[in-house]
Structures are given as C-alpha cells and as structure tokens.
C-alpha cells in the first residue's frame with residue numbers, strides 16, 4: 001500500500017490497547033502514514049492509569065490480550081496491573097509503534113470539512129499550546145472507562161484531607177494509621193479494599209450504594225510447567241487462548257442466554273457468598289432485589305473481599321452520604337472514590353457534517369452507533385469501544401480487535417485512493433439500533449440499575465446484545481450498501497468468490513456452535 005506524506009493521513013486518538021491494536025493493523029497492512037495522539041506520557045490507557053493496590057483484569061488474560069501478541073508467560077489467569085502494563089509497553093516496542101505516537105497531546109476538537117474531505121483537528125500540548133492537525137480518517141480509541149466519575153454529594157470539594165479517585169490513585173499518600181472512607185463498592189473497590197485493610201492500622205469505612213453478586217475466586221497461578229508448555233508446545237498457546245474464549249462464551253450462555261441457567265448460576269453464587277461472607281454482613285451484601293440477577297452488572301470475582309469484611313478495621317455503611325465537610329465530619333483523613341467512570345457522553349468536541357458526537361448521542365438517548373463503530377453524519381470516523389460493544393462477561397479487547405478488522409476493511413479504499421470517504425446512512429444506523437434495543441429489552445440488564453444504561457436507568461448503551469460470536473459475525477465484513485461513499489472514479493466494493501465461500505463455511509460453524517451451546 002502506497003504511503004506519501006500528502007496521502008491520506010490516519011489519526012488514532014488514544015494509545016490504550018484499542019488504539020495500539022489499530023496501529024498494529026495499519027502497520028501490518030503496510031501503511032505507516034498514521035499518528036496516534038495520546039494525552040498521557042506513555043501507552044497503556046486503563047493499565048497505565050489504574051495503579052491502585054490489587055488492580056487486575058477480571059477476564060482471562062490469555063484472552064484479554066492482543067491476538068497479534070500472545071504471551072506465554074502470564075503469571076496468573078487474571079493478571080495484575082503491573083504485568084499487563086508491562087505487556088502493553090512490550091507490544092508497543094515490539095511493533096515499533098513509538099515513532100508513530102505523539103505523547104502529552106490531547107485531542108480537543110475535530111471538524112469534518114466536506115470540501116477537503118478531511119478532519120481539521122485541534123490538539124493541545126501539556127503547556128497549553130494548540131497544535132492543528134488534519135486527517136482523512138479519524139479513529140477514536142479513547143476507551144470506555146477512562147474519565148473518573150465522582151458522586152454528586154454536596155461539599156465534595158470542601159474536604160481538606162487527602163482525596164483521590166481509584167483510577168488516579170495517589171501513590172504518595174500513605175494510608176498507614178489513617179481513617180479512610182472508601183466511597184463505592186464496584187469492581188475496583190472490591191479489588192483494593194481487601195489490600196488496604198490488610199494493614200490493621202488503616203481504618204476503612206466503605207460507603208456502599210448497591211449490592212453486587214460476587215463470584216468465587218477465579219485467579220490461579222500458572223505453574224512453571226504450564227508456562228513451559230505454553231512457550232514450547234506448538235499451537236498450545238493458541239489452543240489455550242481458544243479454551244479461554246470458549247470458557248467465557250459458556251459463561252455468557254449460562255448467565256445471559258437462558259433464564260433457568262441464570263437461576264442455577266445465581267444459586268451457586270449465593271451459596272458461595274453465604275459461605276464466604278462473615279455472618280454479620282450476610283444480610284447486607286447479598287443481593288435481594290429479584291430484578292438484580294447475576295450479570296446485571298459486570299461479573300466480579302472475589303479477591304478476598306468478602307472475607308476481609310470480618311477484619312476489625314473494616315466497616316460498611318449503607319446510608320446515603322448527605323454531604324462532605326471540610327474535615328470529613330471529624331471522622332476521616334482520606335477519602336477514596338471508587339465511583340466508576342463517566343460513560344454516558346462523548347468527551348471530545350468532534351463535529352461531523354452538521355452536529356457533534358455529543359449532540360448525536362444526546363438526540364438518541366445516549367451513546368449510539370452502527371455496529372458500535374460508525375455514526376451517520378461522521379464520514380471516515382470510527383469509534384473503537386463505541387456504543388454497545390462491551391460485554392460484561394468477557395474480554396473487551398476481543399471486541400476491539402473485531403472492530404479493528406472491520407475498520408481496516410472500511411478504510412482500505414480510502415488509503416488506496418479509490419474513495420474519499422464513507423459515511424454510514426441514518427437508515428442503516430436506526431434500523432440496527434432498533435434491532436439491538438429490541439434484543440436488549442429481553443435481557444436482564446433492562447430491569448436493573450447500572451452504568452451500562454444512560455443515567456443508570458435509561459437506554460442500554462454499554463452492552464452488545466449477544467455473544468461475541470454474534471458480534472464477530474456481524475462485523476466480519478462491511479455491508480457497503482449501508483454506506484454513502486464519495487468516490488474518485490466509480491469505485492465498487494470487490495466481491496470475492498472465496499470470501500463468499502468462506503462466509504458460508506463460517507456461517508455453518510457459527511450455527512453449529514449455537515446449536516451445540518444453546519441460545520436462549
């Protein structure tokens with residue numbers, strides 16, 4: 001693929017796993033005229049920022065890693081943050097990506113110019129200098145759980161003690177001998193609370209709003225033999241990755257695919273929680289709302305959280321926080337927010353033909369996209385980890401790689417100069433969203449409170465309504481009939497006999513798997 005300095009330029013916003021996956025794909029296509037713009041000073045995204053004690057993946061790491069860069073040396077099945085961050089650094093080095101990344105540069109805004117068929121982009125350096133850039137193709141890889149969210153409690157900024165969000169853990173603050181208020185009880189808090197409360201001088205009061213289903217621990221340490229086999233036995237590493245994929249897909253079918261199976265899983269999780277929770281907390285932590293099924297929120301594997309509640313320096317408070325005073329009502333030295341992320345809106349002012357992404361989302365009841373990847377009115381703009389692409393049970397990196405394959409097919413004719421732009425039609429987007437919202441209405445998520453929904457109770461914008469096999473199937477190839485294309489010279493998408501044959505074979509395999517694993 002040709003590359004000239006004035007040929008189409010691709011800008012990828014964000015150097016997390018999603019942005020790097022896109023960059024690797026472009027390089028493998030032989031295309032190097034791209035720039036990754038990253039506001040921080042290193043790659044890694046989630047795994048660079050979340051340095052709280054005990055931070056780890058909750059997906060099996062052999063599947064929660066890039067298919068292009070398998071790693072036989074993972075220490076645990078659910079990897080800890082330092083190891084994942086090290087992996088991301090190695091991926092960037094190995095694929096020689098650093099020369100394509102601009103660090104400490106934040107994308108502030110972008111505007112599609114119909115005449116030039118380019119995005120005019122404004123970026124900002126750390127010192128406030130604004131730097132304009134242009135790109136024919138703009139790929140947003142800004143993640144989903146990136147902007148820390150704080151609760152709307154009066155007086156939150158008045159507190160004069162140490163305070164930080166779990167996603168921006170202040171490693172300079174020692175908790176020893178301190179009275180610590182933890183606000184929130186989601187996945188991050190359940191990971192760091194048992195670690196910080198290990199020190200008996202740290203007095204932890206955890207403010208909880210909602211209960212979570214907590215599954216039995218899933219972390220195992222890989223033995224030396226297992227790692228040796230993964231390193232040396234041909235195909236074993238790939239086969240093991242497939243095993244992790246299938247295991248997670250089974251989790252999907254057990255939790256979401258079938259109401260009776262969900263009941264069985266719930267009984268098992270309840271039995272585990274009854275056994276692991278100290279008696280005085282059983283009535284407080286086990287969910288009782290019949291609409292709050294296992295899987296309503298992202299699956300949490302126990303990391304010794306339930307047992308840690310028995311520690312004398314741990315207590316839970318379920319009353320809502322009315323306000324925060326300067327001295328934390330004389331009760332706290334440190335407040336740690338484990339209150340999640342802003343996920344309802346799009347944080348960059350990207351304007352397409354006639355509106356911004358944020359306005360488009362607002363007009364559609366929250367984040368909305370076609371296949372989670374393209375938006376009508378935004379030619380040549382792609383969202384990795386866009387609306388309705390998360391899963392709640394398996395690796396988001398898989399969904400992102402599926403999107404990357406799709407985007408690569410979409411941008412190939414732009415890069416080769418056959419077309420100038422492609423824009424998904426509003427009709428295709430609306431039909432797609434009617435379909436997925438109709439499917440989602442039958443899932444357990446439609447009855448419970450979670451960040452998967454706009455304002456926690458509105459439209460489900462976070463999740464894909466099906467297994468990842470279906471997601472892959474839908475995104476395996478673009479349907480060009482759903483796109484308006486500005487061509488240079490009467491370009492037509494190529495149809496390959498082999499591709500059609502391949503699709504039929506894969507279709508049969510997909511139907512076979514569905515028949516084998518069951519559907520609803």
Ligand SMILES: Cc1cc2nc3c(=O)[nH]c(=O)nc-3n(C[C@H](O)[C@H](O)[C@H](O)COP(=O)(O)OP(=O)(O)OC[C@H]3O[C@@H](n4cnc5c(N)ncnc54)[C@H](O)[C@@H]3O)c2cc1C
Pocket residue numbers: 013014015016017018019037038039040043044045046047050055056057058059064105106107108141142143144145146188348384385394395396397400
């Ligand atoms: C603690 C934690 C644990 C998780 N564990 C799992 C798990 O086990 N399994 C799973 O599937 N998912 C998990 N997730 C979700 C996780 O966020 C995604 O799996 C994955 O990291 C997303 O990668 P990403 O590259 O899309 O986004 P991110 O990792 O969020 O990276 C986005 C990047 O974009 C950059 N950026 C944002 N805005 C701008 C801007 N305006 N200009 C320039 N750069 C910008 C950010 O600095 C960041 O580097 C977890 C999330 C958290 C917070």
